[in-house]
Amino acid sequence: MCLLQLRMSKEMEELSPLGDSGHGGGSEEETEEDDEPKICQVCGDKSTGYHFNAMTCEGCKGFFRRAMKRPAQLCCPFQNACVITKTNRRQCQSCRLQKCLSIGMKREMIMSDEAVEKRRMQIRRKRMQEEPATLSPQQETVIQELLSAHHKTFDMTCANFIQFRPLDRDQKSLSEYGQEPDIGRLMHKPQHEDAMQRTISCFSLPSPSSSLQSPENKERKRLKSAIFTTLPHFADLTTHMIKNIINFSKTLTMFRALIIEDQIALLKGATFEIILIHFNMFFNEVTGIWECGPLQYCLDDAMRAGFQRHLLDPMMNFHYSLRKLHLSEEEYVLMQAISLFSPDRPGVTHHNVIDNNQEIVALTLKTYIEAKRTEPEKHLLYPKIMACLTEMRSMNEEYTKQVLKIQDIQPDVSPLLLEIISKDG
CATH class of the missing domain: 1.10.565.10 (Retinoid X Receptor)
Known part of the structure; x- marks a missing residue:
């Protein structure tokens, strides 16, 4: 058993889907001056504001955006005269789309996917700035x-x-020898004597001046001992x-x-x-x-x-x-x-x-x-x-x-x- 083994006996905020209203967004419940709830001009459901230039609910807003991005042509299975209500609005997509267009909803006001994502990021940053961060x-x-x-x-x-x-610091510093401390080079090659005259680095104690005149083999011995002190x-x-x-x-x-x-x-x-x-x-x-x-x-x-x-x-x-x-x-x-x-x-x-x-x-x-x-x-x-x-x-x-x-x-x-x-x- 190895020594080491012996030694060892998205918290991310969720954003609700954001739509592109084409009118700067609407409140959860838009009301008339007499406090009567506004209704969707397409299906009669409760409206959430102006979307793509018309007063609609969230459902019809999303339907119009998807329908405009869909390449396929929609066909009515009946006589192109379906009455769209809150309960039957899913039954005929063709008549529902025609109703959207007849009340003034505009395709050119639909934001691209990139623009929607950019808007989401802006809202997220704004929320983060307004709400101080707290640790859970x-x-x-x-x-x-x-x-x-x-x-x-x-x-x-x-x-x-x-x-x-x-911590032995009695030997001369390696930095005094005028080179990087390449171990292979220091262990096997003699050094130039003039490089030994460099200043002593931090915590190094001076060595006898006689060492400057030492033979080459003595210098190599000093280098070896200096490496691993x-x-x-x-x-x-x-x-x-x-x-x-x-x-x-x-x-x-x-x-x-x-x-x-x-x-x-x-x-x-x-x-x-x-x-x-x-x-x-x-x-x-x-x-x-x-x-x-x-x-x-x-x-x-x-x-x-x-x-x-x-x-x-x-x-x-x-x-x-x-x-x-x-x-x-x-x-x-x-x-x-x-x-x-x-x-x-x-x-x-x-x-x-x-x-x-x-x-x-x-x-x-x-x-x-x-x-x-x-x-x-x-x-x-x-x-x-x-x-x-x-x-x-x-x-x-x-x-x-x-x-x-x-x-x-x-x-x-x-x-x-x-x-x-x-x-x-």
Whole structure:
């Protein structure tokens, strides 16, 4: 049994059909000045206003629109003199249409399907503007469950981080060597001595000046030791974060309801992305430093662990982009849940169930933003969050490649992480 398995013991408003009246619409019940109800001039039923230039009911309005769009010719089975009433109006379409035309209904006033849809959208937007968005009881429950799971499984003080193997920064930074930290090149090719005179990056301690005169083999040895100095710490850190994410997921009702195979598939796909979201909560967009309680991390620390610019550059751009949105804790946990319930992860079998879960969470996030945010451009926040989720997906595959490459050279990667990124079930 795999390590991971052991570790795991449209809410959409419904709009009623809108017709095109050709007269700006009518009220539910138009009345004369003496309060007597108006009647349909075609069949005598209760009128709902002027439609296509005549006073008609909803039934005759819809009939006229359909008849005008229908290519077939209508024929009366009798003598083209049928009396159209509320009860028999369905019996002869030909005479009913002639009655519509005789009272002045005009074909040219019928709106196209595109115009009708546009009008519906306008009415929907107007309603949304007039009626303030509110979270439903179900959405409130979703948010509270996510917050509770987050608080139970993730310590924002990062007090446990000091229990990991030390974060060794005694060696010179890889960025001092004037190149991207390509592991294969650093492990097998000597470096130019003049590149070692670059300034020391954040948290790096200066090395003896005598190293500038070291023989080529000594330089290569220093490079090898510099690559993985922070790897043991990051291995412990990653294991800790994965355990938190597993426990977070197991706390959620929607997640527990899934079969174990789908649970594992979702965790394999989302773990890296949720770790990024977690660390974004600690990211200082001014300094570019992750301020994790007693410890602080910079990009150079990830380079020392063996990660390369192909991953680190887009990762930094992601952290800056997401942090500048200044998300609330509720928005962060909803973003985590959207990532977790992704129905297109490899190995997922019950796509529809997971897709429904993701839709519930996504609509909850959208409604939360509309209900709780007050800034004028709040409508842009939801698409920006979704763009960040897409950006994380693009980094996921590169992360897996680099972890496997690091493991091939320096086998100190967390077994639980290797289980997460493995393609096997």
